Amino acid sequence: MASKANEELKEGGERPQTYSSPAIIERRRRILEETRKVIAEQGIAALSMNEIGQRAGVAKRTLYNAFQTRERMIASAIQEYFDEYVSRIAYSSEPGTMQHNLERMISVVQRNRKIRNYIKAIMALYFSSDVDHDIWAAMHSPAVHHNRQWIEVLEAKKQLQPWVEVDKLVEDLVRFEYATINDWAQGRIPDDQIIVRLVGSYLTSLLGALKGAARKDVEALIKDISDRGMDALPMPQRPKVAA
Known part of the structure; x- marks a missing residue:
């Protein structure tokens, strides 16, 4: 965990943050939201880590640190959006x-x-x-x-x-x-x-x-x-x- 926090420090020049911190949670939300927007706008074939990084305001290596692969990032964007919506249905x-x-x-x-x-x-x-x-x-x-x-x-x-x-x-x-x-x-x-x-x-x-x-x-x-x-x-x- 310490090494991951150090990576955050090197990348952002800020104090190390835990992966449950509001800043990290907000960054993940932003990445997945931009991923869904690109899927809707361009389809999945055209989706690139570079574009998502630019739109979400994070370095490409941050995307790989968080999701390992483009496919896992897309999968997370799809599943979390579905789960979040279903959790709010007033049955x-x-x-x-x-x-x-x-x-x-x-x-x-x-x-x-x-x-x-x-x-x-x-x-x-x-x-x-x-x-x-x-x-x-x-x-x-x-x-x-x-x-x-x-x-x-x-x-x-x-x-x-x-x-x-x-x-x-x-x-x-x-x-x-x-x-x-x-x-x-x-x-x-x-x-x-x-x-x-x-x-x-x-x-x-x-x-x-x-x-x-x-x-x-x-x-x-x-x-x-x-x-x-x-x-x-x-x-x-x-x-x-x-x-």
Whole structure:
């Protein structure tokens, strides 16, 4: 830790700081924010450490000290942005329920509609055949976690069909969710249809894996969505403002 602090001293000519200091936290926030801006403006292929360093006001070696590689910096920017947003959703339902997972999906789509270029860039990367694993995992893992919460509760309640494997089901749900979001980002699904289309199709694809009360609940919601559209959905409250 002392050697890292010395590097900070040499680079900035200032007193050594710990990696939990407000200055270091603010610098990391600035780096990741500029990384996301470049992704939205230019895409990931054009993103360079030199440009991020210039825009964030830090030396390139500082970026490598903090993230080791360009790909890990991009992965951190993507994952931390997602995690920070989801942590501020004002859920009206308990974790591990269908309503909680749908509130998360709906809130994220509402956010996505405001940052379409960014979402288009990261979805194109997610489905690329040569995407770096760190970047792919940064996008894939959070959605796996949130889908798994509900599916594991259903497994514990014995409301999954006997042929269902939890890991495979969760992976398939994430792929379906992201494929639909990618179609929207590419302009194939209109803005005013994406939420109903995503939730309705997601639940329909899941229906064959369910039995008992869970299946009845999902069937009822699908019918309600068909009848009433957005009015049938468990809408999350406005995300809490970050401190």
